[in-house]
Amino acid sequence: MPSTAYLIAVLAIVFTITLALRAVPFAVLRTLRDSAIVQRLSVWMPVGILAILAVTALHGTIAAEPRATLYALLAVAVTVGTHLAFGRRTILSVGIGTAVYVLLVNAF
Amino acid sequence: MARVLRDHGRVQHDVPTQLAAPAPARAPATRRQQITAGVRDSFSAGLGIFPLGIALGLLVLQAGLPWWLAPALSMSAFAGSLELLLVGMLATVTPLAAVAVTVLVVNFRHVFYAFSFPLHLVKNPLAKAYAVYAMIDEAYAVNASLPAAERSAPRLLAMQIACQTYWVGGGLVGVAIGSALPAPIKGLEFALCALFTTLTLDAFRSRREIPSVLLAGASVAFALVLTPGVAMFTALLLFVGLLLARHALAARRSAQEAADA
Numbered sequence: 377m378p379s380t381a382y383l384i385a386v387l388a389i390v391f392t393i394t395l396a397l398r399a400v401p402f403a404v405l406r407t408l409r410d411s412a413i414v415q416r417l418s419v420w421m422p423v424g425i426l427a428i429l430a431v432t433a434l435h436g437t438i439a440a441e442p443r444a445t446l447y448a449l450l451a452v453a454v455t456v457g458t459h460l461a462f463g464r465r466t467i468l469s470v471g472i473g474t475a476v477y478v479l480l481v482n483a484f
Numbered sequence: 485m486a487r488v489l490r491d492h493g494r495v496q497h498d499v500p501t502q503l504a505a506p507a508p509a510r511a512p513a514t515r516r517q518q519i520t521a522g523v524r525d526s527f528s529a530g531l532g533i534f535p536l537g538i539a540l541g542l543l544v545l546q547a548g549l550p551w552w553l554a555p556a557l558s559m560s561a562f563a564g565s566l567e568l569l570l571v572g573m574l575a576t577v578t579p580l581a582a583v584a585v586t587v588l589v590v591n592f593r594h595v596f597y598a599f600s601f602p603l604h605l606v607k608n609p610l611a612k613a614y615a616v617y618a619m620i621d622e623a624y625a626v627n628a629s630l631p632a633a634e635r636s637a638p639r640l641l642a643m644q645i646a647c648q649t650y651w652v653g654g655g656l657v658g659v660a661i662g663s664a665l666p667a668p669i670k671g672l673e674f675a676l677c678a679l680f681t682t683l684t685l686d687a688f689r690s691r692r693e694i695p696s697v698l699l700a701g702a703s704v705a706f707a708l709v710l711t712p713g714v715a716m717f718t719a720l721l722l723f724v725g726l727l728l729a730r731h732a733l734a735a736r737r738s739a740q741e742a743a744d745a
Contacts, residue, residue: 377548377549377550378549378574378575378577380550382574382577383549383550383553383556383574385580386570386573386574386580386583387556387557387560387561388560389580389583389584389587390557390560390561390566390570390583390587391559391560391561393584393587393588393591394560394561394562394563394566394587394591394594395616395617397588397591397592397594397595398594398597398598398616398617398619399616399617400595401594401595401596401597401598401599402598402601402603402616404598405598405599412731412735413728413731414599416727416731416734417599417600417724417727417728417731418599418600419600420695420696420727420730421596421599421600421696421723421724421727422600422628422629422687423628423684423687423688423693423696423697423700424696424697424699424700424703424723424727425593425596425597425624425625425628425700425720425723426625426628426629426680426683426684426687427684427697427700427701427704428700428703428704428716428719428720428723429621429625429680429684429716430677430680430681430683430684431701431704431708431719432704432708432715432716432719433676433677433680434677434681435708435712435715436565436673436677437673437674437677439712440673441670441671444671448674448677451674451677451678452677452678452681455678455681455682456681456682456685459681459682459685460685464682464685464686466528466679466682466683466686467527467528467531469678469682470528470531470532470675470678470679470682471531473674473675473678473681474531474671474672474674474675474678477671477674477678478670478671478672478674480671481670481671482670482671
């Protein structure tokens with residue numbers, strides 16, 4: 377088992393780097409807020425970043441359980457269908473989509 | 485006190501643009517409503533975060549690490565995917581330099597969140613620091629799918645605090661049931677995938693978003709084929725590169741239009 381000193385050193389390193397990655401860009405962007413490029417990027421980025429998060433999360437699910445690839449794709453379709461058909465209630469869509477995947481993975 | 489006054493001033497100032505309804509809500513009720521709305525925003529993220537927290541707690545025990553590492557990781561890293569990765573690295577006593585490089589690569593995506601995360605809404609310096617510290621994927625994503633007029637500092641912070649509570653709470657629950665549970669329920673991690681899918685749909689509000697989605701789709705497809713191990717890292721870098729090219733094109737086109745006029 378690793379020593380407590382080692383564990384604390386890791387926690388300190390992780391804290392510092394994570395916080396710096398989140399904080400430094402704000403400090404840099406504050407001086408650039410009026411630039412056309414920053415304004416354009418702030419409009420263009422969110423939907424693309426969300427799409428990338430969605431695809432990589434799906435990829436992670438499939439990589440963890442390759443035999444369930446079809447179930448994962450089916451559950452994504454159910455999530456999208458629920459979301460569009462029942463008034464975009466996120467909890468409902470996420471709940472039903474996840475329930476479908478959990479049931480399929482554990483049943484077969 | 486000063487902050488409360490300032491917030492109320494801002495809220496009233498924003499009322500004409502913020503409310504489409506004819507009867508504007510009273511300011512004190514609005515603040516509470518904003519906090520309630522923030523906690524409600526967090527529920528869908530919590531569906532993904534809480535089970536992941538439990539998984540983290542179980543993993544920590546299975547790896548033979550002390551139980552307090554689950555809440556400690558949720559405080560120091562507060563980034564789901566990284567924490568699960570770190571458990572394995574800690575158990576094998578990975579050199580500190582390798583840990584640092586991993587953290588840098590895995591969390592590098594947060595650099596891009598600053599472009600559109602509404603930190604300017606938060607005025608109190610302490611609250612501002614917390615909002616930056618707690619800018620996890622789920623917090624960024626839930627916020628990005630809200631229309632700009634519905635965002636506010638109380639709503640944002642309430643959602644972030646709730647998210648961290650789910651993480652730490654889930655980790656502690658995982659530690660507590662670690663020995664009692666025969667095996668964790670398989671497949672719950674799909675909740676994160678479902679969450680990001682619905683949030684993408686919500687952020688896709690008009691046809692103007694199509695170019696960004698296509699560029700992001702191309703980036704992530706390329707990244708999955710080329711570097712499946714660090715797909716998100718590569719995809720975000722490619723996406724930003726493509727957006728910069730798009731910006732150069734748009735700038736040239738508007739310069740041309742100005743010259744033609």
